[in-house]
Amino acid sequence: MHVVTFTRSTPDTAARLTVDADGCVSQGDAAMVVNPWDEYSLEESIAQAEDQGGTATAVAIGPEVHEEALRQALAMGANAALRIDDPALAGADSIGWATVAAATVRRLDDVDLVIFGKEAVDVGSDQHQIQTARLLGWPFIGAVSRILELETGAGSMRVERSLEHGKQVLTCRLPAVISVLKDINEPRYPSFMGIRRASRASIPVWSLADLEITLPQALTMEMKLEEPPQRLAEAELLPGTPAEQAAALIARLEKEQVL
Amino acid sequence: MSAVFVWVETVAGAVVPLSQEALGAGAALTAELQVPLVALVFGENAAAVASDLAADEALVCEDETLTGLRLEPCAALLAKLVRERQPHAVLAPGTIRGRELLAFSAADVGASLQTEAGDIVLQSDGTLQVERPVYAGKLTLTASGSSGSAQFLCLRARAFPPAAPRVDADTPVTRVEPVLGKNDIATKIVEVTSSAGEVSLGDAATIVSGGRGMSANPAQPPPDAPDSAIWKAQHGFEHTLTPLAIELGAAIGASRAAVDAGYIDYAHQVGQTGKVVSPDLYIACGISGAIQHQAGMRSSKTIVAINRDPEAPIFRLAHYGLVGDLYEIVPALTAALRARSGAG
Known part of the structure; x- marks a missing residue:
């Protein structure tokens, strides 16, 4: 049984971000960390592989900065890590990314399940995950909160997903692609031995030529990246007893027609 | 003839509120493009729902394979309709199902796709430029689809005025055939639990949220409560925040700290790893x-x-700040609102 999870490095969640004149994002002195949603997909892939005596592989697509996330994956207990890097990846849109991801999964050959974290915070999207499934021709189930059964022998699984207005339990043929939410597990902390092993690991890098693919023409153009306007005004503080504070707030909300 | 497609999501046969926003956004776009607005409604009760929609035409499929709006049959059908009718743009609410559907179908037909789209601008070459939050809302990206392909957009929630519902709109309904048969579909829905009735966070006009401070509840836990702080916070969500939320018709939210401490279920978490x-x-x-x-x-x-800490960072973001004990202020607010609605 082989589980693959795609991950990436993103700026520390507490970092303030700025954009320079060239449109490059800077997080100042803050560290790069594993994409926050991927902590749960990494944990789930490692736990499922452990349960079934299988292999968990972590893959990152992009430049060297993403090795940070891969070393975290190895430190947590992933069996293997792999990075895809190529100059042609600059400017790739979601379909371009998915083309690379799907080719990587095909090349790994024996994959039963691909697990993503809910979204990538840098691009603020999950469309590249869903399109990876489509290009593979595999089913996609997003927002999974529990894997109830995973039978790689029988080639099926049963999962619970959390939608906006309730939950669904689905059965699904394998291989498949899923994305998982935070409530699916409690991510482990890497062990000391794990961190040591990860820091020494050499992570193979494949190019698009290794995957024998070229990228499709990008259909989405990024035009401008900027910081949203900051609110300069401080909050208006409403003093007094709790009853006076409540009355003052209601008066202001009525004036703004929020109430 | 071109058109703008709007996929209308339903839950248990009823239109979800964000679909009305998608129809509202679609109406603005069709007015500019001078093309018809075509609503797509799949699954149970689709025809009945479709005839009341604010659209020029509705394409409807009620085949049983579409019940519960599984991704694969919906995506195959949408891709077929896009190939047949060549719409200028396809809009959907940015819900889980909306995002999955448009991502699958965009890959099928080679369309450009943008999620969390707001501030749609029709450019002279026909492409749609949108603004969307990236890096967890810390930055804003302006992006555009390329010309020569359909423009697929998943819309940001509560970023567009909803279409005015039309009762007896008598929207013309065209029935379409499904693409996939029962045995072509790899997934099967075996159980559905609805939380309809609760106000969902994504749709809510008002949200009342609690954080770590919920544990400062003066109420005394029973002697057998395993954890005093958790009991106090849970009691506070139920007996202090919920009455205010009911008075306001609000949904209940929570900070990550409150969720991680076990005060409330993850479904309520607002923020970077929540909603x-x-x-x-x-x-x-x-x-x-x-x-x-x-x-x-x-x-x-x-x-x-x-918040009782006047230095809390939340006061730098808030419009109105009430410094004090939430367990005194929130009940006072609930009482004042109750008196107001009683008087009004």
Whole structure:
């Protein structure tokens, strides 16, 4: 049984971000960390592989900065890590990314399940995950909160997903692609031995030529990246007893027609 | 003849509120493009729902394979309809199902796709430029689809005025055939639990949220409570925040700190690893306002912070600040609102 999870490095969640004149994002002195949603997909892939005596592989697509996330994956207990890097990846849109991801999964050959974290915070999207499934021709189930059964022998699984207005339990043929939410597990902390092993690991890098693919023409153009306007005004503080504070707030909300 | 498609999501045969926003956005776009607005409604009760929609035409499929709106049959059908009718743009609410559907179908037909789209601008070459939050809302990206392909957009929640519902609109309904047969589909829905009746965070016009400060509840836990702080916070969500939420017709939110401490279920988490919301009114109670929480609620129109620490970062984001004990202020607010609605 082989589980693959795609991950990436993103700026520390507490970092303030700025954009320079060239449109490059800077997080100042803050560290790069594993994409926050991927902590749960990494944990789930490692736990499922452990349960079934299988292999968990972590893959990152992009430049060297993403090795940070891969070393975290190895430190947590992933069996293997792999990075895809190529100059042609600059400017790739979601379909371009998915083309690379799907080719990587095909090349790994024996994959039963691909697990993503809910979204990538840098691009603020999950469309590249869903399109990876489509290009593979595999089913996609997003927002999974529990894997109830995973039978790689029988080639099926049963999962619970959390939608906006309730939950669904689905059965699904394998291989498949899923994305998982935070409530699916409690991510482990890497062990000391794990961190040591990860820091020494050499992570193979494949190019698009290794995957024998070229990228499709990008259909989405990024035009401008900027910081949203900051609110300069401080909050208006409403003093007094709790009853006076409540009355003052209601008066202001009525004036703004929020109430 | 071109058109703008709007996929209308239903839950148990009823239109979800964000679909009305998608129809509203679609109406603005069709007025500019001078093309018809075509609503797509799949699954149970589709025809009945479709005839009341604010659209020029509705394409409807009620085949049983579409019940519960499984991704594969919906995506195959959408791709077929796009190939047949060549719409200028395809819009969908940015819900889980909406995002999955448009991503699958965009890959099928080679369309450009943008999620969390707001501020749609029709450019002279026919492409749609949108603004969308990236890096958990810390930055804004302006992006555009390329000309020569259909423009697929998943819309940001509460970023577009909803279409006025038309009762007896008598929208012309065209029935279409499904693409996939029962045995072509790899997934099967075996169980559905509905939380209809609760106000969902994504749809809510008002959200009342609690944070770590919820544990400062003066109520005394029973001697057999395993954890005093958890009991106090849970009691506070139920007996202090919920009455205010009921009075306001609001959904209940929570900070990551409150969820991780076990005070409330993850489904309520607002912020970077929870939900991103933009209600008209957001009332943060006992929430310090970590940057990860701000990422999930900063686009709320009016923000009220109730916190006993006047230095809490939430006061730098809030429009109105009430410094004090939430367990005194929230009941006073609930009582005042109750008196107001009683008097009104």
